[in-house]
Structures are given as C-alpha cells and as structure tokens.
Amino acid sequence: MSLIPRLPNYLLQVQTVESMPGINKTAEDIDGKGSVYQPPRQSHFRQVNPRAGKFAYSTDNTFEQEIYFDKVQIIHQIGAKRDQIFLENLNRYNKQLSKVFPETPERWTSQPVPEPSCRPVKGAMRWTALPIPAKDLLLQVGEEDMPMKTRRLKKQAESLKENVTWELMVLRRMLQEWKMGWALIIEWHHKTIEGLLRSLVDIHDDIRIQAIITCATAALERPRIAISQGDSDKETVKAPSIQDLPEVLQPPLKAALCDKNANVRMAAAVCQYAIQSHNLLAREIMQAALLKGNSVDSWAAAQCLALEGAATYPVIKRILHQLFNKKNEDTEQQSCMLLSHLSGKTTLIHTMLAVELNSHQWKDRTVACRALSQIGGNVSVDMKHKLIQLMLSDWNKKVRQAAAQALGQMSLGKEVHDTIRVKLGQGNFQERVEALSLIRGLKLMTAKLLPSFLNSFSDDFMAVRQAACLAAGALQIHDNMVLECLLNLIQRDPCWKIKAFAIRALGQIGHVSPQLTDLLLWAIHYEESPGVRLEACRSILALKLQGDRVRDTFLDVLLLENQDAVLK
Incomplete structure (x- = not known):
C-alpha cells in the first residue's frame, strides 16, 4: 500500500x-x-x-x-x-x-536590415x-495543440x-531548514505505509527519525486541491491537518513523543506541528527545545510556537535573534511573517525593535526599519520621532531610505511628506540635498513639493543642482517646467558635471523634442568637456535619435574626437 x-x-x-x-x-x-x-x-x-x-x-x-x-x-x-x-x-x-x-547582414552590421518578402532558404x-x-x-x-x-x-x-497560505509557507520553510541543519535527505515519493510502520519501531534512532520526518515531509509537500475563497476566483492551498496522514500511522507518530531518545522526540514534535495536530506533549517538547536546545532545534521550536500563537518573550527573542544574525532574504521574510502574526497580541515586538533602532551597527538599524515596515501595527509617538530622525540625520544612506520606507508603510506618509517639504524649502544646502535624495529614493512628488523642487535647479550650490537632476531622472518627470529647467542647465550652467547630469536625466525621461535634439548634437560636437560629450552620446542612444543630421554629426565626430571613451 x-x-x-x-x-x-x-x-x-x-x-x-x-x-x-x-x-x-x-x-x-x-x-x-x-x-x-x-x-x-x-x-x-x-x-x-x-x-x-x-x-x-x-x-x-x-x-x-x-x-x-x-x-x-x-x-x-x-x-x-x-x-x-x-x-x-x-x-x-x-x-x-x-x-x-x-x-547574414544581421551579424556584421548594426544598421537595421529590411526583411525581404521572400528570402530564399538553402537546403x-x-x-x-x-x-x-x-x-x-x-x-x-501552442494551446490548440495541447490536450x-x-x-x-x-x-x-x-x-x-x-497560491498557498502563509501558514503552509512557514511550515515548509521551517521543516526544510530543520532538515538541512541535521543533514537529513528525505525521499518520500516511493515510501509505503508498511515500510514506514517497520521504520517507526526500528531499534536504530536514526531510522526512526527518518521515518518520522518522511511522514512530515509528505504531509507538507504533497499536492492538494486548491480551495476558492469567497466570491473571488483566487484559489488557495491551505496548511495540512492530521487527516492528511493515514490513520494507521498516527498512533506510532504520537508514541514517538515519549521515545527514550531526545532527538526522536524532537522529530516527533516537528511532525505533530507539521500536521497541525495541536498536541500538548509536542508543545512541551518545543518549549523545552526553545529554552535549552541547540540553534537548529530552538529556531524550529520558535517558529512552531509562534505559528500556534505563543506571543511570549522567549519566542519573540529567538525570532529577533535569528532575524538580526542571519541576514538573508528568506530568514527576514519568515521572521516578519511570524512577528506580524504575533504583533496584534503584544506590544513587546515593537519595543524590542525600537531598541535595535539605536544599534551602533547600521545593518541592524536597517533590518529593524524593514521589519517595522512589514509588521505594521500601532506605533508610539517616540518611535515615529525616532524613525523621522533616522530618515533625516543617519550617516548611512541605506538606513535613511529604510526609515523613510518604514514611515510610508506604517501610514505615516504625511509626516514624511511634510518633513521633506520643510527641509527642501527652508533647510540649509545639506538638508536640501538630503530631501532631494529622499524624493529620488521614495519616488515621491506632489504639487506642494514641485515649486521647491523647481527652485533646486537654480540653487547656488552645485550639490543641490546635481541632486535635482538625479531626482528628475529617477522619477522620469515629463512636466514641461522640469524639462525646461534641465534644458537651461545644459545651456547655461558653468559646471560641466551639472551639464552631464542634466543630459543624463533627459535621456532617462525619454521625452524627445527638436530643441533637445539640437542641444545634444551641439554638445557632442562642440562641448569642451569629454564627460559632457560622452553623456550626449549615451542620451542619443537612449532616445534612439535617427536621421541624416545625427549620422553626419557622428561621422564628423569620428574624425575630430580624440577621447577613446567618446569614440567607443
């Protein structure tokens, strides 16, 4: 069978x-x-x-x-x-x-080759x-050929x-990490019930562990029929239950919770949580593993207990320890889903994350901001002020961006917008540069920000004008006033770097006009700075400008240019 x-x-x-x-x-x-x-x-x-x-x-x-x-x-x-x-x-x-x-011509020429009506094909x-x-x-x-x-x-x-539920996603990742931690290789597809029954009562501990985890893996990974939710067409696969395993296997799996070997008991508890049996003995094993177990068992226990709804200090502390010490995308996603599940039951999560906002490690501050943005919930006034402070004055750029995104995700976007507007209009040149960097990073532009943003193109400080060009290119603003400011910088700015950044921004925006074409062709031919000529070449390629004038200008430049980068 x-x-x-x-x-x-x-x-x-x-x-x-x-x-x-x-x-x-x-x-x-x-x-x-x-x-x-x-x-x-x-x-x-x-x-x-x-x-x-x-x-x-x-x-x-x-x-x-x-x-x-x-x-x-x-x-x-x-x-x-x-x-x-x-x-x-x-x-x-x-x-x-x-x-x-x-x-063929497509291989040895960069010019477009017209497609003939009937190209001869050899044998x-x-x-x-x-x-x-x-x-x-x-x-x-094709769909018509497929049965x-x-x-x-x-x-x-x-x-x-x-389309799987987040509970099933958490259980699968938990079991996969636990198996990798103990170097277990499970092949469940060809196992039989008779063979598993023999393995569950085997005298060797490792054989019993293999059989228990085989049952847990089969319960989590076997395909299921998707269930539609309400009136929507989206179907979701729910987490497994104890009915997903044959009844004959359930008594020996429960008996393994009282096994003489501690590793077998831990494997049995993992299996019980994988099939969502809500066994009290399995919960006691997980609580003991959380406090006294090794790193692999304690992390699995914290995930299982959090999934069950245990919003206790040891569970939250272990999840946060994993979040801040295993800095990778999968661990962060897993931890944030569990913390978001528990955030409605306790304020302890926000309190412990607020402590990490003061960490001397910039990576910890970044992770804390990202976690707060994903967890959500009600935040205190002090935490809001701390995030605004990080957004404005932290020395690390990634921390500033993460704090701004956290404020936006936590329905505090008005505070972010008002702070940027004040800094851009009334702050010193450093604050104006920082405000423009936030506008570029957050892709934020409103009618209230636009007047101060336009004034930045004529600012006395070169860093402010450069930040304005970078923000305009990142946001790809097609407003005529913004385009006019960029064109004025190309013609009148005394610094060649600002001209180059303005040309790059116009190439990123992608709005082609006769005036822009004339300025780019003039720049590539007559500008003294090779950096400006190089950016003009790149913008012409980005805008896909074509025609006799463009070809003739490039031919002239090939004869007169002495910079290798521009020639290339």
Whole structure:
C-alpha cells in the first residue's frame, strides 16, 4: 500500500533506472503510455540485445537512444525552428550545425536590415555532431495543440505552486531548514505505509527519525486541491491537518513523543506541528527545545510556537535573534511573517525593535526599519520621532531610505511628506540635498513639493543642482517646467558635471523634442568637456535619435574626437 497516491509526472520527478542489455522494457513502456511528458534518458551507454553479436549497434547519445531503442518518432512542425528536433514524447533537441558562410547582414552590421518578402532558404545544413537535449526540456506547444487534460493539470500545478497560505509557507520553510541543519535527505515519493510502520519501531534512532520526518515531509509537500475563497476566483492551498496522514500511522507518530531518545522526540514534535495536530506533549517538547536546545532545534521550536500563537518573550527573542544574525532574504521574510502574526497580541515586538533602532551597527538599524515596515501595527509617538530622525540625520544612506520606507508603510506618509517639504524649502544646502535624495529614493512628488523642487535647479550650490537632476531622472518627470529647467542647465550652467547630469536625466525621461535634439548634437560636437560629450552620446542612444543630421554629426565626430571613451 503506497503512502501517497501516484502523481502526474510534471508534479513528481520520478527517477528512471537505465536499462541494461537484455532487459525487457515492456513493463516500463506500459507504465509510461499515460504520461504526457517523459524526461530524456540519462546519457548512459546502451546497446541492443547482446545476442546480435558484433553487429549490434551501441550508443551513449540520448537522441539516438530514443529514436533507435525506444522507437520515438520525430514530429515535423510547420514554422518550427530549423535548428531543433521535436519528438512525439515532447522532448526537444538542438542540432549542432556547421557555421554558415557568408554570414547574414544581421551579424556584421548594426544598421537595421529590411526583411525581404521572400528570402530564399538553402537546403539542409551539415551536422557537426549529434543533437543534444535542449535546456528547457518541456516543449512549449501552442494551446490548440495541447490536450485539454494537460492544460488543466498544468494550470492546477501553477496554482498549487503560487497560491498557498502563509501558514503552509512557514511550515515548509521551517521543516526544510530543520532538515538541512541535521543533514537529513528525505525521499518520500516511493515510501509505503508498511515500510514506514517497520521504520517507526526500528531499534536504530536514526531510522526512526527518518521515518518520522518522511511522514512530515509528505504531509507538507504533497499536492492538494486548491480551495476558492469567497466570491473571488483566487484559489488557495491551505496548511495540512492530521487527516492528511493515514490513520494507521498516527498512533506510532504520537508514541514517538515519549521515545527514550531526545532527538526522536524532537522529530516527533516537528511532525505533530507539521500536521497541525495541536498536541500538548509536542508543545512541551518545543518549549523545552526553545529554552535549552541547540540553534537548529530552538529556531524550529520558535517558529512552531509562534505559528500556534505563543506571543511570549522567549519566542519573540529567538525570532529577533535569528532575524538580526542571519541576514538573508528568506530568514527576514519568515521572521516578519511570524512577528506580524504575533504583533496584534503584544506590544513587546515593537519595543524590542525600537531598541535595535539605536544599534551602533547600521545593518541592524536597517533590518529593524524593514521589519517595522512589514509588521505594521500601532506605533508610539517616540518611535515615529525616532524613525523621522533616522530618515533625516543617519550617516548611512541605506538606513535613511529604510526609515523613510518604514514611515510610508506604517501610514505615516504625511509626516514624511511634510518633513521633506520643510527641509527642501527652508533647510540649509545639506538638508536640501538630503530631501532631494529622499524624493529620488521614495519616488515621491506632489504639487506642494514641485515649486521647491523647481527652485533646486537654480540653487547656488552645485550639490543641490546635481541632486535635482538625479531626482528628475529617477522619477522620469515629463512636466514641461522640469524639462525646461534641465534644458537651461545644459545651456547655461558653468559646471560641466551639472551639464552631464542634466543630459543624463533627459535621456532617462525619454521625452524627445527638436530643441533637445539640437542641444545634444551641439554638445557632442562642440562641448569642451569629454564627460559632457560622452553623456550626449549615451542620451542619443537612449532616445534612439535617427536621421541624416545625427549620422553626419557622428561621422564628423569620428574624425575630430580624440577621447577613446567618446569614440567607443
């Protein structure tokens, strides 16, 4: 009796065992007839029955093995690529063809080549080697050629992959990290209930642990039918329950909670939380592991207890310890989901994160700001003032941006906007530069900010004008007043760097006008600074300016230019 019902091949990658000479393939052929897609065989050496003697043909090429030994037919599709071969089992191979001489115009010229109405096509090109499997082995056929059952199963697989509840996502990641921490390799697809029952009462501890975690992995990873939520069309796969495991396996899994070995008991507790059984004995094991266990067990225990709703100090402390010591994206996402789940039950999370806002490590301050932006909830006035202080005066740019984003995510965008408006209009030159940097980072522009923003283009300080150009290019503002300010900088600013930044901003905005074209062509031809000429070339390419004037100007520059960067 199998633990898990047989799955479609695109959901379950079955390991195929290569046939040896003389072995009958009838059974495997019958089993594979219902499959829509069969992965290509591994490139092992195969030959026909050895009774053919010295005349038997042998090969290790997967393409020859399929067409000669497995009798797979080649499909000739209309309009398909000439350098690929399609087989009836949906496998695809790339031909290794000889190089064509002379090369087509697309290879040796940068000018657009007009497509002829009927380009002559020569005969078949010579192979230089046998075909090799394509990288994407699943053939992307059209919807009209794909069977209805295949489309339905494929759509169901995509929905199962994408639309899962956050509880199931947390449980899967928790179990995966716990298995990686203990170097456990679990293959549950071919396990049987009889074999698991024998392993659960085995005398060896590691065998019992393998069997327990196999049950937990099967309960979490097996595909499920998506359930629609309310009137929406979106379907969500919910977390597993104790009914997802066969009843005959449940008593030995519960009995493992009282095993003489501590590691077996921990594995049994992980399994009980994976199937959402809400067992009191499993909760006691997790609480003990949280306080006295090693780093792997305590992290798994904190996740399980937090998922259950235990908003205690040890649980929150362990999650925050993992968040600030394992600075990676997956850990941050996992920790923030758990903290967001617990934030409605206690204010302890915001209090402990507020302490990290004063850390002497800028990375810790950045992580704390990002965590606050994802957790949300009610924040105190002191924390709001602290975030505003970090946004304005922290020495690290990433901390300032993270604090500004946290304020925006916590429904405090008005405070951010008013602070930027005051600093941009009434602050000193350093505060104006910082305000423009925040506008660029947050992609923020309103009618109240626009007058002060326009004044920044004519500021006495070069750093302010440079920050204004960078912000205009990042926001890609198409307002005529902003474009006029940038054009004035190109013509009248005494600093060549500001001219270059203004030209770059206009190239990023992408608004083409005759005046801009004239200024760019003049700059590339007559500007003294090579930096301005280089930015003019880049903006012409970005704006895709074409025509006789552009071509003639470039030809003149090629004869007169002496800077390698501009020539390139």
